[in-house]
Amino acid sequence: MEKLERYEPLVEEFDAFLEACQRTLPSVVRVNTIKATPERAKAALDEEGVGWTDREWSETVLELDTDNPGSTWASYHGWIHGQEEVSAIPAEVLAPEPGERVWDACAAPGSKTTQLSALMDDEGLVVANDNNLGRLSALRFNTERLGVTNTAVTNTDSRNFSLKPFDFSAFDKALVDVPCSCEGTIRKNPTALDDWTMDHVRSVAGVQKGILRRAVQATGEGGTVVYSTCTFAPEENEAVLDYVLDEEDCRLVEFDLGLDSRPGVTEFEGEEYDESVRKAKRFYPHHNDTGGFFCAKLEVEG
Amino acid sequence: MTEQSNDPTDETPTNDGQQFDRLPATAEEREVEGRATRQEVLDWWDQRFEIPPETFEEYTFWEKGKGKIWILHGDISSPLRIEALGMKFLRTRQEHWKPTTNAVQRFGREASKNVVEVTREQARRFVRGEDQELDWDGDWGYLVVSHDLAGDPEPLGVGLYVHGELRSPVPKGRQRDL
Numbered sequence: 001m002e003k004l005e006r007y008e009p010l011v012e013e014f015d016a017f018l019e020a021c022q023r024t025l026p027s028v029v030r031v032n033t034i035k036a037t038p039e040r041a042k043a044a045l046d047e048e049g050v051g052w053t054d055r056e057w058s059e060t061v062l063e064l065d066t067d068n069p070g071s072t073w074a075s076y077h078g079w080i081h082g083q084e085e086v087s088a089i090p091a092e093v094l095a096p097e098p099g100e101r102v103w104d105a106c107a108a109p110g111s112k113t114t115q116l117s118a119l120m121d122d123e124g125l126v127v128a129n130d131n132n133l134g135r136l137s138a139l140r141f142n143t144e145r146l147g148v149t150n151t152a153v154t155n156t157d158s159r160n161f162s163l164k165p166f167d168f169s170a171f172d173k174a175l176v177d178v179p180c181s182c183e184g185t186i187r188k189n190p191t192a193l194d195d196w197t198m199d200h201v202r203s204v205a206g207v208q209k210g211i212l213r214r215a216v217q218a219t220g221e222g223g224t225v226v227y228s229t230c231t232f233a234p235e236e237n238e239a240v241l242d243y244v245l246d247e248e249d250c251r252l253v254e255f256d257l258g259l260d261s262r263p264g265v266t267e268f269e270g271e272e273y274d275e276s277v278r279k280a281k282r283f284y285p286h287h288n289d290t291g292g293f294f295c296a297k298l299e300v301e302g
Numbered sequence: 303m304t305e306q307s308n309d310p311t312d313e314t315p316t317n318d319g320q321q322f323d324r325l326p327a328t329a330e331e332r333e334v335e336g337r338a339t340r341q342e343v344l345d346w347w348d349q350r351f352e353i354p355p356e357t358f359e360e361y362t363f364w365e366k367g368k369g370k371i372w373i374l375h376g377d378i379s380s381p382l383r384i385e386a387l388g389m390k391f392l393r394t395r396q397e398h399w400k401p402t403t404n405a406v407q408r409f410g411r412e413a414s415k416n417v418v419e420v421t422r423e424q425a426r427r428f429v430r431g432e433d434q435e436l437d438w439d440g441d442w443g444y445l446v447v448s449h450d451l452a453g454d455p456e457p458l459g460v461g462l463y464v465h466g467e468l469r470s471p472v473p474k475g476r477q478r479d480l
Contacts, residue, residue: 034408035407035408036452040452040453040454041452043452043453044451044452046452047451047452070478071478071479071480072480073451073480075478076429076458076476076478076480077407077451077456077458078407122375123360123375123376124376125376125378133385136385136386140385140386141475143386143389144389144390144402144404145404145476147389147404147407147408148388148389149361149373149374149375149388149389149408150374150375150376150388151386151387151388152374152378152382152384152386152387152388153384153385153386153387154384154385155384155385165382165383165384166378166379166382167378167379
């Protein structure tokens with residue numbers, strides 16, 4: 001936990017924050033509307049005696065009273081998918097429409113890819129890229145189990161992603177849920193901070209900047225790019241946004257979400273970031289009983 | 303074949319396992335030997351399960367990997383050299399074509415023929431990957447195996463019925479002990 005001490009200047013009720021980081025997470029699933037309505041998924045859970053609780057901010061996110069949501073008929077049929085609550089945020093913020101072309105830049109293992117497809121009623125195209133072939137097989141397993149038929153899966157470095165194989169020249173929307181130092185997953189994975197170093201934060205931030213830049217370039221004018229991480233480090237969050245605001249033709253935009261959050265921070269450890277990064281949202285574990293998360297919405301102007 | 307068949311540019315194309323090719327609409331348009339046509343795929347689902355061809359109106363079919371047919375909602379330019387496209391749907395280029403578990407889960411609700419309704423206990427055995435004896439006086443071969451869940455029948459996947467036995471081809475990674 002001492003590695004999180006650096007965030008004390010940013011986080012209100014810091015003791016409650018640290019305490020929340022040491023609790024296990026509730027068991028949360030997303031209803032896969034490609035295969036079942038929330039009503040039918042809930043009826044299947046009722047039949048099996050598995051209790052569920054609605055989440056106000058999303059009609060597809062449910063908390064279950066079982067530690068093993070995978071051992072249910074609803075899961076076997078691909079009606080529900082185990083997905084941490086905050087992990088369901090960025091696809092909701094991107095809000096892709098049926099028929100659009102959407103890029104999921106760091107897609108494996110596919111929870112967010114399949115959520116994008118579901119939001120699009122499985123119509124249009126989700127290009128799901130990941131640079132890790134092993135993790136792509138998990139993504140393919142998940143898309144097929146959830147009955148998704150509108151994905152194209154590619155295996156390249158997103159920083160140099162090429163649209164050449166495809167018959168279109170820009171995406172309507174892009175989801176950039178980058179690899180990160182994963183501090184916010186500490187409740188799911190208590191060893192998440194064991195290998196944490198400032199060097200790793202700096203090096204992964206370089207990769208994040210490259211991927212977000214490429215996503216802005218690959219998205220058409222007026223299109224939306226959502227950037228997200230599961231870390232608290234401003235170096236991987238606001239600093240990455242600040243960099244891309246300078247380098248590419250885009251701006252941050254406000255968004256609403258029915259979860260408690262704090263605005264992005266404009267200074268940390270002597271660094272200052274563009275005022276508009278306050279439009280991004282920070283999700284802390286003690287506010288909604290979730291993992292930690294960061295999410296920003298950008299509009300492409302060029 | 304014409305008298306120009308010695309010309310190397312005139313060779314019959316074969317399946318390229320590295321790329322997705324859209325299936326030809328009909329046999330007249332077929333260039334790659336042995337490749338299933340869109341019409342044959344539609345006919346197969348219609349004849350085997352009475353899934354109406356209109357079900358797939360908005361979908362395209364693709365081959366990557368010999369005999370492996372994939373289904374995509376919508377269309378895209380062909381050929382396409384990428385890792386995956388839509389969902390693996392059907393195994394062709396063999397005597398008995400075989401649908402995938404995932405395809406039957408997704409599209410099997412539309413089936414009205416060769417659908418076997420099983421009890422909850424039989425369903426448990428099926429999803430554990432176990433073979434079981436079954437009373438069934440319909441066709442042998444691949445069946446949509448279905449059970450009741452939340453008030454309606456729901457396909458568990460594809461089963462193989464032979465010699466009075468329902469075999470479970472549910473892939474290891476999809477099997478569950480429920």
